Amino acid sequence: xxxxxxxxxxxxxxxxxxxxxxxxxxxxxxxxxxxxxxxxxxxxxxxxxxxxxxxxxxxxxxxxxxxxxxxxxxxxxxxxxxxxxxxxxxxxxxxxxxxxxxxxxxxxxxxxx
Ligand code: 5GP
Ligand code: ZN
Numbered sequence: 001x002x003x004x005x006x007x008x009x010x011x012x013x014x015x016x017x018x019x020x021x022x023x024x025x026x027x028x029x030x031x032x033x034x035x036x037x038x039x040x041x042x043x044x045x046x047x048x049x050x051x052x053x054x055x056x057x058x059x060x061x062x063x064x065x066x067x068x069x070x071x072x073x074x075x076x077x078x079x080x081x082x083x084x085x086x087x088x089x090x091x092x093x094x095x096x097x098x099x100x101x102x103x104x105x106x107x108x109x110x111x112x113x
Contacts, residue, residue, distance in 0.1 A: 001046045006097035010044045020074070024060055025067045027102075036105025037077055041068050047098040050087045068102050077104035084112070 001007045008014045009028065016028035019039055030038040043060050047053055053061060065083070072078040081104035086093040 001097075004046055004097050005095050006040075006042050006099060007046050010042065020067055020071050022063075022067070024063050027067060027071055030101070034101075035103040035108070037075055037081070037103065039071055039075075039102040041071065041083075041100040041102060043098055048096045049093060049098055050085050052098070064100060068100060071102060072104070075104070080104060080108070082108050082112075 005014070009016045010026050018026065018028045020027040020041075024044055025041065026044055027039050027041040030040050041064055043064060045060070047057065050061075068083050069078070072081045081102055083100050083102055085098065085100050
């Protein structure tokens with residue numbers, strides 16, 4: 001989608017600090033980090049949000065989670081990290097392209113705010 005910020009990051013039109021990429025998944029550092037480690041993990045293909053996913057997206061959703069685990073290991077935070085997606089404005093979603101936040105490096109409170 002031409003006017004989607006994360007599609008533009010995925011295409012390389014907008015620069016980001018990439019930490020992982022494969023044919024289906026891209027991960028890059030959040031511009032406004034909420035923890036010492038704050039990575040955004042996205043599918044290259046545009047999906048608005050998790051609830052836009054269809055049964056045929058099951059493999060892609062699995063790849064996103066496996067990428068998150070690999071990134072956590074690569075960044076040596078596999079022992080303590082949080083993976084979260086904000087689905088909808090009321091949950092804090094501000095960019096309408098599915099993304100998972102990988103947060104680590106500080107005490108993560110529960111329940112989250
Ligand atoms: P959301 O609020 O939709 O769950 O998360 C969107 C995230 O994208 C926010 O954490 C925000 O800091 C991040 N973000 C917004 N614009 C940019 C950008 O241009 N580059 C990067 N790397 N992150 C961005
Ligand atoms: Zn998009």
